[in-house]
Amino acid sequence: MSLPPFKRILLKLSGEVLMGNQQFGIDTDFVAALAAEVKAAKDSGLEICLVIGGGNIFRGMAGAAKGMDRAQADYMGMLATVMNALAMQSALEQLGVPTRVQSAIEMDKVCEPVIRRRAERHLEKGRIVIFAAGVGAPYFTTDSGAALRAAEMRCDALLKGTSVDGVYDADPKKDPTAKRYDTVDYDTVLADNLQVMDASAVALCRDNRIPIVVFSIREQGNLALVLGGKGTQTIVQKEA
Numbered sequence: 357m358s359l360p361p362f363k364r365i366l367l368k369l370s371g372e373v374l375m376g377n378q379q380f381g382i383d384t385d386f387v388a389a390l391a392a393e394v395k396a397a398k399d400s401g402l403e404i405c406l407v408i409g410g411g412n413i414f415r416g417m418a419g420a421a422k423g424m425d426r427a428q429a430d431y432m433g434m435l436a437t438v439m440n441a442l443a444m445q446s447a448l449e450q451l452g453v454p455t456r457v458q459s460a461i462e463m464d465k466v467c468e469p470v471i472r473r474r475a476e477r478h479l480e481k482g483r484i485v486i487f488a489a490g491v492g493a494p495y496f497t498t499d500s501g502a503a504l505r506a507a508e509m510r511c512d513a514l515l516k517g518t519s520v521d522g523v524y525d526a527d528p529k530k531d532p533t534a535k536r537y538d539t540v541d542y543d544t545v546l547a548d549n550l551q552v553m554d555a556s557a558v559a560l561c562r563d564n565r566i567p568i569v570v571f572s573i574r575e576q577g578n579l580a581l582v583l584g585g586k587g588t589q590t591i592v593q594k595e596a
């Protein structure tokens with residue numbers, strides 16, 4: 357099943373894709389390559405909102421597992437997403453793409469606060485808006501941040517670029533017989549606890565009828581293929 361052409365998308369990139377082949381942090385060459393793909397998508401006429409995770413630097417759950425206060429650790433995770441957003445902004449601007457970063461945690465020396473109407477204006481002017489710090493609250497993830505921004509910015513779809521090429525019925529790294537879905541509906545994802553995004557993000561997309569397209573951003577050129585309907589992906593939407 358395919359989707360109608362998009363005008364405006366929310367592209368969510370997991371933090372881990374920014375580390376390229378490193379074990380941690382930001383691989384600037386890899387970020388530059390990602391930025392080139394995002395630029396190509398924008399040059400094809402799309403309006404793009406970006407959300408970037410922070411898992412390449414810090415995840416709240418990992419801190420909590422080592423005894424940190426969970427909320428405190430989550431705030432550190434949110435700060436990590438701001439660093440990633442600034443790295444992506446820099447890479448995009450080196451390619452001549454105008455961008456603005458809007459953070460859910462106000463940080464006026466480095467970026468704007470999240471203001472929906474201002475973000476609209478940026479998109480109208482051909483800028484990419486990078487939303488940082490998720491929803492700005494602990495106990496959430498950047499997937500929830502992506503779903504929230506996709507809803508409030510009225511995006512046609514949420515594209516989740518990650519290191520796997522879609523949604524499987526089991527973990528493909530552990531089970532060689534795991535099958536990838538071409539399409540699957542929101543309720544199956546929630547009922548079967550399929551590893552797409554956290555449940556609150558999936559429910560928000562379901563309630564606002566925002567299709568979720570899960571694909572691998574690790575292979576170069578894949579974003580363009582997915583946008584052109586020729587990629588390997590899973591579409592999560594109302595009826596499979």
Ligand code: UDP
Binds near residue numbers: 433437494497
């Ligand atoms: N985080 C949070 N609230 C949010 C978004 C993120 O507390 O609204 C924290 C949380 O600790 C999370 C970390 O930031 O683990 C990094 O984000 P995420 O795990 O979503 O990054 P990704 O897995 O996409 O790289």
